[in-house]
Amino acid sequence: MLLPKQFHFLFFTFFLVLNLSAQDKGKRMPFKKIIIDIEQQHHVIFNYTEDNIEGLELTPPKKSLSLDQKLHYLAKNTTLSFENIGNKFINIYKKDIESKMICGYIFSDSDKKPIENANISLPNKNQITTDSNGYFECKQEDATLFLISHVGFISKKIVPNNSDSKDCLRILLEPEITELQEIKTNAILASGISKNKDGSFEIKPKKFGILPGLIEPDALQTMQQIPGVNSIDESVSSINVRGGTHDQNLFLWNGIRMFQTGHFFGLISVFNPNLAHTISIYKNGSSAFFGESVSSVVAISSTPESTEKNSFSAGINMINADIYGKYNLSKKSYIEISARKSITDFVETPTYKEYFNKVFQNTTITDFSKNQNVNYHSDKKFGFYDATLKYAQKIGSKDQVILDLITIKDNLEVFQSATVNNINRSENNILRQQNYGGNLLWKRNWNNFNTTKINVYNSSYELLADQKTTNANQIVIQENTVNNNGINLENNHTINSKISFNDGYQYNEMGVTNLEQVTNPDFYRKVKDVLRTHAVILEGKYNDTLSRIYFKAGTRINYIEKFKKYIAEPRMQFSYGINKSLNIELLGELKSQNLQQIIDLQKDYFGIEKRRWIISNNTTIPTQKSKQLSLNLFYKKNDWLLDIENFYKKVNDITTSSQGFQNQLEFVRMTGDYEVWGTEMLIQKKMNHFLTWLSYTYNHNNYHFSNYEYPIFPNNFEVMHTVSWAGIYEKNNFKIALGTKWSSGRPKTSLNSSQIDSSDPVLDYSKPNNINLHIFSQVNISSTYKWETAKGIQYKLGVSILNILNRKNEISEYYRVSSLTNSIEEVETFALQRTPNVSFRVSL
Template structure:
């Protein structure tokens, strides 16, 4: 009995032990399976390379153990190290590996989630990427720095440590918000001119092609080709945008308001065409950051978007010569200088002669000679110049300071004498016009989403006339000066790739002085007015190029200290792309203006530049206010372009003195408004190297002076119909443009002959502006050719002819009583006759 019992005991004991051994051997499993089970149980993530764990098998740790106990168990059973990171990530690496390693995790700065497939670029040009947990590692070796990048995020630079720290690094990448670029329609009217989604036209002079009659990218001459923009007297000092007067336009040069815009009393722009980098023109819907204007805005910036290489150029035409130079002082600073001067001091070209005859016709200068019949002589001296200076300096990676200076001057001296019946009469006339300006701006990029711009500016303008008459022993001095100072603050905030928000503050101080002094008889009057305004600006923009929606809304809240008056000016720009080829645009704005130009007497300042600046007094000289609405349909496809725009505009607070009347309203002082509505159309086709376009403008423009006997009548600046056509050919370095312009005659007021006593004539007029001048028609041509030498020196030759058919176009007409003949005479003013011009330029 004992034997079987012992046998049974030993048998069962052996079987139990064998079963335990068999069970232990059956629990062995791959390490990868063990760490997967631990990941699921403890919600952690292991990071490892397959080479480190491949082929390893062992018994799994008890499930009841803690995470650290399990890691300790695995460390003892394997030749591996397990690094616990915040009980979330566990790094596995071999103990015996002597190579130093750098490891890290990359997270998003917005939602703190791991970034997968982020690119780690090492200084030895090798690359690693992050896994789904944002983890990466690499052998340190000789790596000192590395870059972490991913599409949609700002690249980050880091320095590798001197040794393993035992802890992985953590990196936060901030999203890179790139604003969607506004869609532009390029080559409007000519290459280098484009239309922006906000409704503005943008001119890039350095990319400018050619337009009929122009051989240089003159900003103010070019804008007269735009439908809705005219100059009734061919002057850049009298640009009328949708029926407005020239002073109702805001002209800015690098943030400086310019009160003088023309040389040669309006025939040449004061802005050097070889300098400007961007010219933006707004007929309507301008930004809330633009104030002091009830009509258009012309903003000229000579600051390049990127740092350009050193350059120098010099040129000459039949009116002036100029030089331009840009020199990079360092990688972060440069200086830019330009200067231009007339050549009329020593050379009177055919172009100068036509300009002179155009400017001085029917002025006191020519009146003096026309009334003499014997022994008349005249000595005249005319010259002008302009110069600019820019200094730009970047400070670090976030700040930039720019200093801009500009000076402009026109000077005319005329000495006239005549002897009749033994009596000598002489006059010595001096007329000077000048504008100085300076702007200091600071720009700081706080981060990729916030930018601050600050600028302080000054603009000083002077118009001076000095007339000495020896026959009457009389001295007449007239002076008009403007001093404009201001401070602007603008903040730009990028909320996301589609939405931005801007806010700012502007302070503006304007002082205007008018002086008149006469000897024999003695008279003296000096009036100085100062007006200070504050403006708060808020503006938001939504731009989604995918859904083709652009919407910008802003408001400008003005406060005028002197009148204790608030004026709110909302602005709206809306553009919707109906399709890729067709878009609908809606623009609307309310604006105000506290200064204007008036004419006291048509013979002021010799009748050449007879307008003087004044400030509103909120009573007899009201604050001008405007409201405007326009609806535009724009189509562009297969090199066809069609632009149709309907608009409505009303300006209140105008005075009769500001409208240049030369009829019964010349000496009437009253206030009113003008109201204009119409349509503008442009159709354009491009065929290889050939571009042609046709534009048409219809305006219905009326004054409303409620206290005048004829309260409603046509505006002095109404051109009911205007048509322009151009054909432009550009191939390689050769360009040629032929074009014509046709407008219905401007309104005029004729005398009522039936009520005039011819024996003792006194002017009696019909209803104001009841008739029109004859049709204006002009054909212009221009051509340029450019070539370059092997050394990189560029030469450019240009030729133009204005009014090649030599048509005699009447641009104004008025009537006066002649003291010599005691009769009523008609005084007509004509546009330029055939006027050639030629230019030559060298650049390197």
């Protein structure tokens, strides 16, 4: 007979066995719920397809079992197999499916982290991507060979060699390392200036160091330090790149073509130096997306490459004052403004006086008072301003809209009067030059491999001269306006880490108006021309950083509606790194241009800004075309840098009126070409905080006018030899630069005789450009110092002196017949005398 305690024990044991048996035969539940519970308990991740587990139910395993025991239980009670990878990832696939599957994980070789959205291209042209764990799977028959690619990694081909393996592949991608950057990104000429693989120079104004004579990163002054870029009259409105005229350069500000580039009639740039983020300069081999220029391209972007914090700065120098501000409206939008205005309304500084004397020498403004030293009076007012606005807005994760606006204006008013021999003479002159522009850009990143940009832009330019002569009761009005509208479409496609291509379409409409109006006697002429062009662009790029090969080729097909004419413009850039120190580069391009500047009379617009824009008519003013080829050798090692470039350039269908002749060809109208070849060399050495460089340019430039009695003679813009040197010291917040520039004089035309026939006063010229002006030589210095307060406010003080030796450099010389004495006058124009400047800036 059982005792009560024994009975109680057997009774409890019996019900416990029943309970365990009931648990083993518990309720069935969906398979997906079972593996979710296992993921939460054991901190693992199951990878599977919904088709494999759809509708599957079973009794869940005990929670007390280990992970492997649970997987064994699930495999035993289903038709599924389970692969455990490091007790972290578990792959699920069917045991008896007809189509076997291949799975894999893709990781970075550098840090072994999974790569999300890696692209797997299959032989059947299907594409799959990896998930956040770097996992992918596909049918085995579809994956006999597949290509794996991702931006920032070297593409890899995989051939699965074990079809019976149930283990997932582990694939490592090597990061793409840009080895050529070791050669190209170091400072050239100054910190903040570098040279890219495509042959272009890049200036980062916010990282800009210092150059002789410059205390601010003026884009157009800075580019004149680059070998092959010059200005024969010290003007940013007359920049000559490899012998070309200023109008043959394309200047873009945030996609807007700028027709006015200089304030104070060319002595400072219209682009606020405290605004631009990136300035790209192409002497040759420019992208096919750049049209309408037969010489260089200067593309200025004020859009930052990355998000920046709020900032504000204000500054003043002896010519102008400016402000700059950037404010983040939200995490996805910001607004940026800048404004600059001359201070000449309030004070005439020594800098202003030197600029004024340089600009207005030998113009009607100064000619009025010649030989008039009795009761002469002059009142002059001069001022300029520029302002910009940028608004950027991100929409979602893929779209961005950017609006850019710019306005530029120079205004001169001069009232002059004189009394000679009891005769009163007075003139009231007004000269206005302005440029407005706007650009609206939409950018969309479709995915990591495809991007689209569409922008619509407008640029309007006006040059107006209004002259009123009181005693003659005469009014003379001259006006030149340009209106440029367009739309650009650009698509960027990345095939893999080495290959990409761009395609696009551009529509451009240019309208040019020239007006001349005179009273007493009455005369009126207004001519307006409009030209519309279409362009289709395609270019591809191959960049293999391991073999150090960079190749970019493209073409631009222009169609001119009015002429029903097609013009093809192929472009090419090739770079090969012979080793880590030595790089060879080949650049070539064909380009065309329908817009140019001409000079009808040297006294137009008071002789100050005498050039006017005109448009091609396909007859007397043909479309200009250029071809250029250059070979470059770039060497950098142990802080030494050597850059040697040989080039050949030819521009066809130029007109004599666009070249600024002041000799026997001044009133001759014919077309021809110019041909230039030369060498540009730069040698540079960096020693701790000291940087020094020496550059030399040889430029052989000839005109070809087949219908002229002298068919070949030197180009007006030929400067055969140019040598520049600079020594720059930068330590902490102190910078100082000393430099000199020496160049052979530009060509001029001499006279065969110094006497003229009084009855027929005609100058007797020699062969055009038969001699040269005297050597140009100038020494410049500049220095800046920056300091910061405990509250984070930065102050910057700068001092510069141009032409510190006060050398009198002649920059042009021509002859004319004096209307007063009926004799020959030799007219000389000189560069700036010693010109100081001081700047002060506060940044928050």
